[in-house]
Amino acid sequence: MARFFLTILYALVLQSVVGQKIISIESSKFALVMQTDDLNRLHHIYLGEKLSHPDEYSKISKSLLYNGNNEDVFNNAYTPSGTWNIAEPALQITHSDGNPSTELEYVSHNIIRMSDNVYLTTILLTDPVYKTEVNLFFKVYQNENTFEQWTSIENKEPQKIELKKFASANLYLRNNDFFLTQFHGSWAEEMQPETHSLTHGMKVLDSKLGTRAHLYAPPTFMLSMDGVSTEETGKVLLANLAWSGNYKFEFEKDRYDNLRLIAGANSYGSEYQLNPQEQFETPHFIYTYSENGRGEASRNMHSWARKYRIYDGEGERLTLLNNWEATYFNFNEEKLVGLFGGAKDLGVDLFLLDDGWFANKYPRNSDRSGLGDWTENKAKLPNGLGYLVSEASKIGIKFGIWIEPEMVNPKSELYENHQDWVIRQPDRKEYYYRNQLVLDLSNPEVQDYVYGIFDTIFTKNPEIAYVKWDCNAVVYNAYSDYLHNKGLPQSHLYIDYVKGLYAILEKVRKNYPKVPIMLCSGGGGRVDYGALQYFTEFWVSDNTAPIDRVFMQWNDSYFYPSIAMSAHVTNWDQKSSIKFRTDVASMGKLGFDIVVDELGEKDKLFCQEAVKNYDSFSNIIWHGDLFRLQSPYEKPFACFQYVDKEKDRSIVFSYLVSDRFQTMYSAEPVKLQGLDPIQNYTVKETNLYPGTRTRIDEKVIYSGEYLMKIGFNPEVSARRNSVVLEITAVTN
Ligand code: GLA
16 A cells, blocks of 8 residues: 555655656647657657547647556667667667667657648657667658658768667557457468457567568558557457568567557568668558447558558559469460450450560579569560560550569579579588579669669660569578678668668659559568559459458458559459459459350450449549458458449458358348438349349439438349449439
């Protein structure tokens, strides 16, 4: 009891001296509030829905009775290490004299209005002894309720310092419970969710794969508070690290049951040296928060991504026919030109030539050779790419091409001539991933080479209209000849690889601003908001079986808008109907990877109609709002709805994902969302397979209120396992 009173007394004394500075960073709905203490250390005091009277934030710290033995610092806004801190740090520095301790004190902050919608708050912290400076950046997108947070660290010491840990963000969430939804996967089984309650101690999500770092665990998560969020209810934070390399998210539930969240590039094997006056900027951590469930949170993120992040995120996209599954490596000029007609026949915009078109000394006839030698294979393409581009254009389609410029097969001329450009251990056995190695992008000469691959193709063939940029191998044998020769530490490799990649992509975008580029990585092995600032879309997975895709696209859709998700109709799963495959692909950026001439008459007719339909509603899929109406994890059918901004048109996709009981699965109506309650609508079934009749009476008129309160039954069943409905406002 005596201890209790002493604690209270101490707290009261403490409160009388704390609270010099309050920094509140707000979007239209959400606030992140920090405050300094009596030692000028900066703490998080609030993260949640913003208050109507911001002056009330000053009352918060009085009610936080953290005190005594270091407990009051768990909520530090950027936790340093080596002095008072005994929790997981955000920052670890070995100073120029070898001292491993850092303190950070608040110095100043400023807010810059970048536009009506975007504000940037910068907070300067310094170490009072070593003078090293840390700037915390918070860029807030008001309407999208999205925060972009990062840190820069500047060496103000007379000698080199070493950064041992350098998080982008260190947040503190106060709540009674936390449920983490994380994702894992592998090739052909990307984005599988797991939700669990966070217990005390540390939970870590990370990757150490180097390049396609997200293959097993993408850098993205969802955190629910007050129970597991649903689409329409609950407090939820959605986050993504904009970094195409090793990352680490640390979730530490502390003794107050609150959550310390530390997010950034993985410091594993990545100690980074800074010369005097040199600065290190961390990757950017993107997050959005909602108290109305994950549906609103993901629409926030989609709007932000389309407007501010994805390359040409508010633009148009090209539909295409790809030849990967249609031919694999086995093609020649004649065969390809033969396939062009199929693209025309389907009505898509473009033909995409995949892997296998290059290399002569070691022809690229399988994935075992040729990668790195980017000249047309003379046996397959005697007249070069130019001929293909012009043949495509003769029949009125565009032409695109696959490259994998960051990689090399040991069986290649590039490897023979430039072993020093390859990430490999000089004196050890080489280990391969898909028979290949990764080029050392920390080396500026290699960056020029990789840029040159892109540039040469386009200089020779300026009409090429699309690029699929692949990345199939992880980094084994991490070692850089370049860093060694420069006297730089090997531990710079993982970070400098990604910086090198971004430098190349910057130059690609500067010189080729128009060309759409798909981000591919042996399926969906590399997707994040760092890469997507250069790419118009990404390949979700090599697995295009429609049922698997329903789940993957469902999970990807928490973070990424449909305009960025490439989805193709292929023969991966021939047991599923062409309609099911096409309907699922129509929820993304539609493409095909089939031999069109081998389609049966009705299948072909269906695809042609589906392309026309897609052209008529793609605007809604690409730019509209997504409502996930029925989760395939909860019922045997899934339902997705897209609504245009004007609430005039909506497309609803429903799919049977399990037919264990062979009955009607959507026994009841599904409540629609996002419509105008006072508007009247018709409901029409589209993408009907030739010769089938709809069960939907398109003459009935429904109010928006009815469709949202009572709902509409898509009548999904084993015989109707994929149903696409078009909801259209009735104009008088
Ligand atoms: C990766 C991609 C595929 C295809 C092959 C070509 O696996 O994911 O779509 O491009 O490479 O080798």
